[in-house]
Amino acid sequence: MIKAPPSPAVRMLDSMSETPLAFMIATFVVLAVFFVVDLFVVGRKPHVPSTKECLQHIAFFVVMALIFGGLLWFFAGAKPAVEFYSGWLTEYSLSIDNLFVFVIIMANFAVPRELQKYVLSIGITVALVLRGLFILIGAAIISRFTWVFFIFGAFLIFTAVKLVMGEDDDEEYHENVVIRALRKVVRITDDFDGEKLRTVKDGRRFWTPMLIVFLTIGTTDVMFAFDSIPAIFGLTKDPFIVFTSNVFALLGLQQLYFLLGALLDKLVYLPAGLAVVLGFIGVKLVMEALSGNSLPFINGGHPIEQVPEVPTWLSLAVIVVAIGGSALASVLKMRSEPDAQAKLTK
Template sequence: MNIPAWVWVATLCGLALLLIFDLAIIGRRPHEPTIRESALWVAFYVGLAGLFALGIYLTSGGVYATEFVSGWVTEYSLSVDNLFVFVIIMGKFAVPRIYQQKVLMIGIILALIMRGAFIAVGAAVVSRFVWVFYLFGLFLIYTAIQLVRHKEDDDDVKENLMIRWARRVLPVSKDFDGARMTTRLNGKKFVTPMLIVMIAIGTTDLMFAVDSIPAIFGLTQEPYLVFTANVFALMGLRQLYFLLGGLLDRLVYLSLGLAVVLGFIGVKLLFHAMHENNLPFLNGGEHMSWAPDISTNLSLVVIVGVLAVATVASLIKSRGAVETPAPAAPVATEAVESEADAPGKARGATGGSSARGAIPEPNRPQ
């Protein structure tokens, strides 16, 4: 796929204009988007991705268009799963709802910059060293296993090294000052918890890129398609965060579905590496023609099918949990609780285990 320089420039300019437009909206009127507003924006970005795929089909053929759609669906699904962590981060730092748009927008910009760098390095590596696909494949399979084993661990987000360093080095105020990242208290300059939240979102995006970039290189090795699929997956993520809202808690099987997808792509990468094998200690440096070649069309069918099953199963599971009535409390026949005991009982009744995606108590930086 030969992409002229002017196409790259036009794509980057279009991306910059969208980001500037989004930032202008947030800066002019910080607010919590309504369901209707969020749905319209999500539909706009999904439609834009569809038009882009159609343009690739008309200019470069169906194979590249299918590779783009496969990569976009995979990256978009991974982004939805990442929203679970964003919800927990927002709750942990008690970010006011009207300022969460700004946090997400800055996070998206940081993600685009970091993924752009990752893609540039990844494209240079895969074009020269075929054996790197073995590493990518094994890493994705390992990630899939970890998702299955620790699918409930994302109910808590531990502070990473960067956040702990920022807390230790920077003077952090106790309270937010609007959407500002710095403030003055008694004539002294402080950074606000907003900056710590930005660091948390940015470093989280970096960890997400480590998973997602090898995954999309398993579907296409075209740098332009890898980059644009990531762009369209991230654009609109801010509005999707507000659109899904409580629905995130109901996608209980999404992580398992993504584990299957990542495992599938990992196996596909291993087979691809075997076909292109050039390692002397593996099969004498000869191509392993016995390894099956998984086509892009089959990959798209598997990815969409698995994610659809995971989504439907999640909604059925969560609907059953909501509709199932709670067992009736036993009726006391021999004794009547004293008024002093009642408050303790009431507190115990609400102190059960939390559902997946529940937000921990706010832990504001001191």
Template sequence: MVEISAWAWAATIALVIALFVLDLVVAVRRPHAVGIKEATFWSVFYIVVALLFGLAVWAFAGATAGTEYYSGYIVEKSLSVDNLFVFVIIMARFEVPAEYQQKTLLFGIAAALILRVILIAIGGAAISLFSFTFLIFGLVLIWTAIQLIRHRNEEPDVEDTFLVRRARKLFPLSSDYHGGRMLAHENGQRVMTPLLLVFVAIGSTDVLFALDSIPAVYGITQSAFLVFAANAFALLGLRALYFLIEGLLERLVYLTIGLSAILVFIGIKLIVLFLHEDVSESIPEIPTPLSLVVILLILIVTTIASLIRVRAHPEEKAKPGTLRKTKKQEEEERAPR
């Protein structure tokens, strides 16, 4: 496992916080609708920062660590595209004005990063204490992939999460955005604006995505530092990426199938790693460079196949997929025919 010094941790955390503050200043200083030029600039900026960070890892921690970081980053970035599908649904469902969307996205992403740090720590501790954690992670990823395939043409019910339901009970919901605030006063009563509900929806739905993305990146590297870095840099660029590819998302009709294939591959990799360490060392591990090639190949094939399919069938629209049926779908199945 890659050994990372305390100063490297401190420097990385400081960089992530600085980038978040920069994003916050850009998003909150002057609320506005994000154009394609601005979205392109910031998307390229965050990708370049992530790639340069990988070069630093390569230089200071070695080629193995660098390859693991890049592989983990690509996995997290590809899985985060599914997050963007849900973000689009949330923004449309709550009818968020264009000038407030990036602020809401940024706060939701910040909450998601904090929640993922907790899950990363739990995952790292589990791997250190229990050797069969790799087996559990592998089976979880394969189960997740199967569920995504089964429900690939469905949309998650973003208003039916536990945290959203709790938020509705804590404060009355206003129909006014109150200049982009999350809490306000109406008739002497404290109310929450739709932005707060959107923020809670984004943060809570990302927890579900983290349940597959965290085990997936642990399938690439067992270094908590590299897992954290891959997650942080993938999430930081989501705000700009959302506005850049918002229109392209619905054309990626095979994205869910591609992501499911990646999850199955990494799940098998984790199970093989468990067998190698706990059953017999003669069972070969799947090397990280091969994982990187396979993941990139799946993404390229998925994207090209999606674009070809949509060109031939322009009426088809991509769905984000879900891990379970929504309440509405369950009620429709139970209803007498």
């Protein structure tokens, strides 16, 4: 029996990863099961999850991520495991920050609360597909053109500066050009009809606002990918670790949305923590690019041979301290406010 040759994506993963192929395949199968159950079995029933349900789901996926990192350490070594933990924490933190935008979108389109879980499940699915494509493209580019790290690094440093300056704070949602153009060419009702995209009103067929919500979430996810993919490639070049970090960051995100929905605006220091992480990774990427490429205005146009290498453990330490410190500072500030105390006890 002649075996079919592996696909180009599988060959690239196998060549760029330190993880055994059998372990990668088993991981993809388990993650696919997790993803389907989380979004299309548990998440299929339109309802507002209770605090207990949210905590159980989030705790389960956090524990699974920790266990996966331990298995990765056993099968592939300490370096890939530390890279995974670093990438997962970074992507999870970025996902929490992105929940601010989801809250604004849901409020702007007045999505009924019992339908928000369904909308999030579709949005997260779109995010996973887009990130998977971006990871494959990014890995292919990086393997051939290491100078792209200059662009990634500069973009992350620019994003960090915007976070520090507060220019990334969205007080309200503004429809992009795609959504505005769509409104001009199709009939859209003002009211939702459950999960339906199409409905009948006065004998005529209309699109419901659900179509606009899905397109808005999808186009927003593209912008999220521009932040997250360069950040994770600054911590590891292994596409398997990049992908699994993103998947574990997305699992349980809809429960996190409901758990933190009323308190997201209280995490006032999270952008500062993210700015430190993104700025650190941006500098790390530029340093890596300098070690293997040349610029006409640096070192006489010759590559710098003695650029210090940032160890993986240091990246993890910076991420833990920055994100953990910003979260703790936000909680302490929240507890010092009487109105926040009332929200926490509800």
